[in-house]
Amino acid sequence: MPAPHLPGIERILCAPHALLARAAEGVIERERASLPDLTRTVILVPDLHAAPDVARALHKASGLPAVLLPRITTLGLWAAEV
Numbered sequence: 001m002p003a004p005h006l007p008g009i010e011r012i013l014c015a016p017h018a019l020l021a022r023a024a025e026g027v028i029e030r031e032r033a034s035l036p037d038l039t040r041t042v043i044l045v046p047d048l049h050a051a052p053d054v055a056r057a058l059h060k061a062s063g064l065p066a067v068l069l070p071r072i073t074t075l076g077l078w079a080a081e082v
Contacts, residue, residue: 014051024057029071041070044078 010065014022031038044055051072071078 020053020057023060024054027058027064028061036064036066037068038070039068042078043070044075045072047074048072076077 001022026040027041027043031041034040038058045051045054054072055069058069
């Protein structure tokens with residue numbers, strides 16, 4: 001039985017080394033109308049060490065010279081503020 005589709009959650013099937021690039025492409029595609037301003041988007045990462053890699057992947061996937069980045073944070077930090 002397939003898992004139910006949840007809004008805002010997407011299953012990405014790819015090799016582990018390609019996951020970040022594929023996820024960034026998904027964010028860019030979903031938010032294309034807002035580009036280059038992604039400041040209304042929140043991306044949750046396991047720890048903040050991943051934030052620079054996520055930022056680079058989003059910039060590369062956008063194909064633009066500059067992007068206003070989304071909020072990149074951890075679930076714990078985000079939940080504490082919401």
